[in-house]
Amino acid sequence: MTLKELNFFYKLSDNPQVTQVALELKISQSAISLAIKSLENKLEEQLFDRVGKKLILNERGRFFKEKTLPHYLAIIDSQKLFQKNKLAGNMKIASSKTISNYLMPDIYYEFLSKYSDVKFDISTINSTKIIENILNSNLDIGLIEIDINNSNLIKQKLCDDELIIVTSDKNAPKEVFIDTINKKWILRETGSGTREVFINTLGKYAQDISIFMELQDFEEIKTILIDNKDTITAISKHAVKKELEQKQLFQIKLKNFEFKRELQIVYHKDKSKNLLFETFIEFLKSKF
Numbered sequence: 615m616t617l618k619e620l621n622f623f624y625k626l627s628d629n630p631q632v633t634q635v636a637l638e639l640k641i642s643q644s645a646i647s648l649a650i651k652s653l654e655n656k657l658e659e660q661l662f663d664r665v666g667k668k669l670i671l672n673e674r675g676r677f678f679k680e681k682t683l684p685h686y687l688a689i690i691d692s693q694k695l696f697q698k699n700k701l702a703g704n705m706k707i708a709s710s711k712t713i714s715n716y717l718m719p720d721i722y723y724e725f726l727s728k729y730s731d732v733k734f735d736i737s738t739i740n741s742t743k744i745i746e747n748i749l750n751s752n753l754d755i756g757l758i759e760i761d762i763n764n765s766n767l768i769k770q771k772l773c774d775d776e777l778i779i780v781t782s783d784k785n786a787p788k789e790v791f792i793d794t795i796n797k798k799w800i801l802r803e804t805g806s807g808t809r810e811v812f813i814n815t816l817g818k819y820a821q822d823i824s825i826f827m828e829l830q831d832f833e834e835i836k837t838i839l840i841d842n843k844d845t846i847t848a849i850s851k852h853a854v855k856k857e858l859e860q861k862q863l864f865q866i867k868l869k870n871f872e873f874k875r876e877l878q879i880v881y882h883k884d885k886s887k888n889l890l891f892e893t894f895i896e897f898l899k900s901k902f
Contacts, residue, residue: 615653615656615657617686617689617690618649619649619650619652619653620653620682620686622635622639622646622649622650622653623650623653623661623675623678623679624679624683624686625638625639626646626650626662626669626671627671627675627676627679630662630665630668630669630670630671631667631668632646632647632667632668632669633667650662650669657678659674659678660672660674660675661674661675661678662675701729701731701732701889701890701893702729702731702732702890703731703732703733703888703890704732704733704734704735705732705733705734705735705754705755705890705891705894706734706735706737706752706753706754706755707734707735707736707737707753707754707755707756707757708736708737708738708739708743708744708747708753708755708756708757709736709737709738709744709756709757709758710738710739710740710741710744710757710758710759710806710807710877711738711740711802711806711808711830711831711832712759712775712807712808712832712850712852712853712877713757713758713759713772713877714736714738714757715738715832715833715853716850716852716853716855717773717852717877718757721897721898721901722734722736725894725897729890729893732890740802740803740805740806740807740830741756741758741759741760741805741806741807741810742760742805742806743805744756744757744758744880745758745762745764745767745880748767748880748881748882749764749766749767749882751882753881754881754885754891755879755880755881755891755894755895756879756880756881757772757877757878757879757880758807758877758878758880759775759806759807759808759810759811759850759875759877759878760807760810760811760875761875761876761878762878762880765883766882766883766884767880767881767882767883768880768881768882768883768885769878769879769880770878770879770880770895770899771876771877771878771879772876772877772878772879772898772899772902773876773877773902774874774875774876774877775850775851775852775874775875775876775877776850776851776872776873776874776875777808777811777812777848777849777850777851777873777874777875778848778849778850778851778854778865778873779846779847779848779865779866779867779868780839780846780847780849780854780857780858780863780864780865780866781797781839781843781845781846781847781863781864781866782839782840782841782842782843782845782862782863782864783797783843783844783864784861784864786864786866787866788865788866788867789866789867789868789869790866790867790868790869791868791869791870792816792819792822792823792868792869792871793819793822795846795866797844797845797846798824798826798827798842798844798845798846799823799824799825799826799845799846799847800826800827800828800829800835800838800839800845800846800847801823801825801827801828801829801847801848802828802829802830802832802835803828803829803830804828806830807875808848808849808850809848811873811875812848812873815871815872815873816871826845832849832853835847835849836849836853836854836857836863839863840857840862840863846866848873879895879898879899
């Protein structure tokens with residue numbers, strides 16, 4: 615059955631005069647009659663009694679109207695849903711841990727406060743898994759720490775970031791060569807953007823890194839560093855801003871190395887660019 619057939623049915627249920635309904639809808643009487651006959655054939659039930667030129671709703675028709683009218687009205691209302699509010703919807707977003715923990719919380723809060731009919735399904739996973747989920751169409755937007763080259767993905771710059779080397783040993787040299795560091799390296803797990811940028815930038819010198827522990831959480835890494843002066847890590851400057859200011863951690867510069875990167879917005883090339891999607895992307899970029 616079609617919405618047009620149902621519309622004719624409900625109109626006639628309130629007014630049995632086919633001529634008047636045809637004038638109201640600006641169509642022919644025969645078009646209404648054919649639509650009602652089509653609806654009855656699909657239901658295999660006669661909904662009206664034909665009395666002269668009138669179509670009188672019968673007992674089966676009254677039962678059909680009672681059961682279907684609320685659903686019909688809901689469907690009609692849903693057709694106008696996005697006309698009333700084009701910034702309504704549920705968006706799936708995943709961020710790498712640096713971005714999720716240290717950059718995004720206030721931005722999510724501000725956007726949701728501004729657009730009350732928007733909901734976010736937010737997850738925090740490493741950059742590699744974000745890319746997998748984007749390619750599998752399980753996410754609308756990803757916020758990642760690594761550079762990518764994939765013809766199925768669109769990427770946009772979010773902001774610049776820099777990895778720095780830190781320790782809680784305030785007496786450690788301020789600038790050293792990588793192979794002279796005699797501390798235990800605590801790094802993120804394989805697949806994380808932070809680790810990938812650090813190891814790739816070091817190149818052949820990465821073999822001089824003796825990894826003592828691998829952890830998934832920055833807060834765990836910082837706790838170990840603060841409690842153990844013989845440990846060291848590579849971490850986003852955003853993640854240790856407070857600890858540097860409070861002199862709980864201290865930066866060590868590596869001679870001949872800089873660990874700069876771009877944090878990026880990524881989404882599938884076939885992702886529909888509706889108003890909600892585009893508004894959120896522009897809102898994100900305006901915050902950096």
